[in-house]
Amino acid sequence: MAGRIRTTKKLAQRIDRGYFKRLFPISRWRRVLSFVAVGCGLAWLGLHAVAHDQTPYASGPLTAAHAVLSRNCASCHGQSTALGRKIADKACLSCHDGPVHSAAQTFTPACVDCHVEHRGAEQLATSAGRVCTGCHSDLKVKAGRPGIASNIESFTHGHPEFAALRAGSADPAAIKFNHKIHVKGDVPLKCGECHRPTGIDDTWNFGQTPPIPPPAVAGTMPSGRLAPHALMQPINYYQQCSVCHALTFDDRIPDAAPHDKPEAVHEFVSRKLGEYIAAHPADLGKDNSPRSPAEWVRFRAAEDEKQLWTVTCQRCHDMQPGASDGLPGVPETKIVRRWFTKAEFNHSAHQELQCVSCHPNAATSVKASDILIPGRALCAECHGAGVANAGADCSTCHLYHDWNKARPVDGQFNIRQLTTFDVRRGSGALLSMNSGGDLER
Numbered sequence: 001m002a003g004r005i006r007t008t009k010k011l012a013q014r015i016d017r018g019y020f021k022r023l024f025p026i027s028r029w030r031r032v033l034s035f036v037a038v039g040c041g042l043a044w045l046g047l048h049a050v051a052h053d054q055t056p057y058a059s060g061p062l063t064a065a066h067a068v069l070s071r072n073c074a075s076c077h078g079q080s081t082a083l084g085r086k087i088a089d090k091a092c093l094s095c096h097d098g099p100v101h102s103a104a105q106t107f108t109p110a111c112v113d114c115h116v117e118h119r120g121a122e123q124l125a126t127s128a129g130r131v132c133t134g135c136h137s138d139l140k141v142k143a144g145r146p147g148i149a150s151n152i153e154s155f156t157h158g159h160p161e162f163a164a165l166r167a168g169s170a171d172p173a174a175i176k177f178n179h180k181i182h183v184k185g186d187v188p189l190k191c192g193e194c195h196r197p198t199g200i201d202d203t204w205n206f207g208q209t210p211p212i213p214p215p216a217v218a219g220t221m222p223s224g225r226l227a228p229h230a231l232m233q234p235i236n237y238y239q240q241c242s243v244c245h246a247l248t249f250d251d252r253i254p255d256a257a258p259h260d261k262p263e264a265v266h267e268f269v270s271r272k273l274g275e276y277i278a279a280h281p282a283d284l285g286k287d288n289s290p291r292s293p294a295e296w297v298r299f300r301a302a303e304d305e306k307q308l309w310t311v312t313c314q315r316c317h318d319m320q321p322g323a324s325d326g327l328p329g330v331p332e333t334k335i336v337r338r339w340f341t342k343a344e345f346n347h348s349a350h351q352e353l354q355c356v357s358c359h360p361n362a363a364t365s366v367k368a369s370d371i372l373i374p375g376r377a378l379c380a381e382c383h384g385a386g387v388a389n390a391g392a393d394c395s396t397c398h399l400y401h402d403w404n405k406a407r408p409v410d411g412q413f414n415i416r417q418l419t420t421f422d423v424r425r426g427s428g429a430l431l432s433m434n435s436g437g438d439l440e441r
């Protein structure tokens with residue numbers, strides 16, 4: 001059988017071996033253009049290099065807070081050759097402290113695991129959430145077992161109820177107060193007539209400027225960086241109660257007793273009675289009262305103070321039986337100034353809401369020991385429910401760094417280093433100043 005003789009060699013001979021070497025018009029232009037484009041690019045980089053500007057190598061603009069550094073890549077990246085390498089915490093720490101999260105944590109993530117860069121306006125929170133649940137969805141501690149909820153997947157999955165609302169928690173306030181009478185009674189008061197965010201310095205409708213400095217509350221404010229209007233001002237007798245609940249004690253004396261310790265009240269009452277009887281000696285002996293001024297003062301003071309301790313003060317305080325000096329004690333009021341110690345709430349971010357939408361029980365509560373703070377489910381109606389702008393990310397409500405442990409940073413740069421494109425000289429100077437010549441890991 002005579003078949004067609006077509007060997008592979010013959011076939012190969014039909015292929016034009018010069019085909020790919022020859023330049024047809026389109027490919028020729030393609031090649032010329034690519035050289036021109038690369039050339040232009042290099043020239044552009046060259047121009048920036050002459051100006052010591054490395055912006056072209058960045059994968060995106062820096063965040064707004066760091067925009068000032070966009071002329072000095074070296075401040076984070078160290079020497080220009082290290083561009084793009086993982087940035088050591090040391091570089092960040094040369095400008096600001098990032099205090100440790102918890103002494104109990106088993107490892108410490110790098111700064112750049114949470115603080116993304118070159119994403120422009122995008123905030124650090126975008127990646128921090130994932131890093132948080134990386135530990136908190138299965139929390140491990142250095143020793144023993146975690147003292148807090150240990151399987152938090154998100155605010156809506158595994159997140160515990162707030163401590164103040166868990167079974168067994170109580171409002172420690174040792175004061176008598178009845179919200180219902182004040183907001184629904186004969187003189188219905190608005191919430192804002194007793195509660196106003198801190199930092200708003202306005203007069204109070206039913207109060208006066210405290211003549212006595214209010215007791216220090218600083219010690220009761222735990223860690224955190226609360227915004228100026230985040231919490232409500234502490235209740236103060238003079239600012240919120242004095243006009244309606246005056247501490248007058250004797251028809252003869254127009255002044256009210258100071259709202260102070262019983263010793264100070266006793267001193268005030270005796271002094272005012274002494275002044276009165278000096279100006280009105282005819283009152284001595286009237287209505288079976290003593291005839292000596294000193295005796296008269298002691299007699300009247302005892303009467304007036306009995307009324308004060310057992311009725312006037314007693315209305316708001318559970319006065320404690322008198323000690324050796326015969327004066328009663330006033331229990332520490334312990335009105336909670338801040339309910340969350342592990343989260344940062346902010347009233348001003350929610351000022352468009354009615355107070356009672358978050359504190360519904362305030363209008364009906366009859367005793368101070370009622371807890372009026374809202375729980376997780378209420379917050380989750382917006383946070384975690386996809387309501388625009390109401391974030392569900394952990395860092396919406398929590399700090400990561402324990403800022404109480406922050407150490408001051410010694411500024412290391414001069415203005416020129418941060419504002420000129422002088423990487424070469426800038427970085428040399430930075431490196432020697434920062435860490436003896438090595439900013440990288």
Ligand code: HEC
Pocket residue numbers: 054055056057058059062066069070071072073074075076077083084085086087112115116117118
């Ligand atoms: C505030 C610190 C900071 C400054 C200033 C800075 N960078 Fe970065 N850069 C980063 C961080 C953080 C990364 C992410 C690297 C990592 O994961 O360690 C990064 C990554 C990069 C990368 C790698 C690509 C990427 O996106 O992962 C390049 C390239 C880069 N930077 C270029 C520059 C240039 C060019 C400049 C100057 C215009 C600059 N950077 C200034 C912090 C900085």
Ligand code: HEC
Pocket residue numbers: 065066068069075076087091092093094095096111112115124413
């Ligand atoms: C050359 C100094 C410098 C270096 C290095 C530096 N920063 Fe900053 N950083 C600043 C300045 C300036 C600001 C803006 C002022 C401020 O908030 O302190 C800032 C702000 C921030 C903020 C607050 C952001 C905001 O939106 O308010 C974070 C977070 C931060 N830096 C993290 C980092 C991290 C992480 C690194 C290391 C990758 C780093 N920084 C390196 C100077 C620096």
Ligand code: HEC
Pocket residue numbers: 089092093096097098108109110111112113114115124125128131132395398399400401402
């Ligand atoms: C697990 C994620 C995480 C890590 C790791 C981390 N941070 Fe932060 N950082 C945050 C969050 C969340 C905030 C905002 C809440 C806060 O202030 O704690 C923040 C805030 C900051 C701020 C801004 C403070 C301000 O002025 O508002 C600076 C500066 C900062 N971090 C620096 C650092 C440095 C430096 C490191 C590395 C040593 C670091 N961070 C590591 C999550 C992280």
Ligand code: HEC
Pocket residue numbers: 101102104105106107108109128129131132133134135136140141145146147148341342343394395398399400
């Ligand atoms: C490296 C692991 C780790 C990462 C990442 C981490 N945490 Fe924690 N966190 C811990 C440990 C450990 C504790 C302490 C547990 C204990 O006290 O038993 C803790 C405690 C807490 C507490 C309770 C604080 C207190 O005062 O008791 C909160 C709230 C918290 N973390 C939120 C966050 C948030 C928000 C992030 C992300 C920005 C985050 N954590 C990232 C390990 C981590």
Ligand code: HEC
Pocket residue numbers: 175215235236237238241245247257258259260261262265308312313314315316317330331332333334335
């Ligand atoms: C209308 C209610 C009211 C009356 C009446 C009243 N107080 Fe008070 N008192 C308060 C409130 C509210 C506080 C907590 C806020 C403050 O210190 O102003 C307080 C706090 C105090 C404190 C500080 C207790 C502490 O926490 O250590 C003393 C002392 C005190 N009162 C004494 C008196 C005396 C004495 C009288 C009577 C002469 C009196 N109060 C009458 C409402 C009242």
Ligand code: HEC
Pocket residue numbers: 176177178181182185186187189194206235237240241242243244245315316
């Ligand atoms: C606008 C006037 C007004 C102001 C301001 C006011 N109260 Fe009253 N308070 C009243 C009236 C009216 C009553 C009910 C009638 C009565 O018992 O005298 C009352 C009753 C009370 C009672 C008795 C409640 C009961 O269950 O019988 C207490 C306790 C009290 N107030 C505490 C306070 C405290 C504390 C403040 C400041 C934080 C305050 N009040 C501010 C008007 C006021």
Ligand code: HEC
Pocket residue numbers: 191192195196230231232233336337338339340341345347350353354355356357358359373374
């Ligand atoms: C979005 C819900 C929400 C709204 C709206 C709201 N609160 Fe609060 N309020 C809270 C939470 C949560 C706390 C506990 C915060 C803390 O102490 O850490 C609180 C605490 C308080 C406290 C105790 C003191 C303090 O600051 O912690 C008072 C008083 C108070 N709120 C009054 C008001 C008044 C008055 C309004 C209306 C002007 C109002 N709240 C609106 C959620 C809300």
Ligand code: HEC
Pocket residue numbers: 171173175177179182183189190191192193194195235240335355356359362363367368369370371372373
């Ligand atoms: C006459 C003054 C007065 C008015 C008006 C008033 N409050 Fe209060 N509020 C107080 C006093 C005093 C306390 C502290 C004692 C206590 O815990 O009840 C307090 C405490 C609170 C707390 C602290 C949380 C708690 O569990 O104790 C909240 C929340 C609160 N008030 C919300 C409101 C809201 C909402 C309104 C309006 C509907 C309102 N209050 C009206 C005086 C007032």
Ligand code: HEC
Pocket residue numbers: 227344345346349350353358374375378379380381382383387388389390391396397
């Ligand atoms: C009606 C919806 C709604 C409810 C209910 C609500 N929030 Fe918010 N919350 C928002 C919105 C919207 C923002 C953003 C507002 C802004 O950025 O000014 C916000 C912001 C915040 C912030 C950030 C504040 C800041 O300083 O930027 C915190 C923390 C917060 N909410 C906690 C809570 C807690 C805790 C509760 C429950 C007691 C709660 N929210 C209930 C809508 C809500």
Ligand code: HEC
Pocket residue numbers: 132133136147148149152153154155159160161162163164339340341342343379383391392393394395396397398
């Ligand atoms: C809308 C606000 C909000 C968001 C979002 C949020 N939390 Fe919380 N978280 C709180 C409040 C409020 C508390 C109660 C704080 C307290 O009782 O002092 C709390 C308590 C905690 C506690 C302490 C638990 C305990 O056992 O006492 C941890 C841990 C915690 N949150 C972690 C997280 C983590 C991780 C995320 C992100 C997945 C997250 N939270 C998201 C508001 C929030």
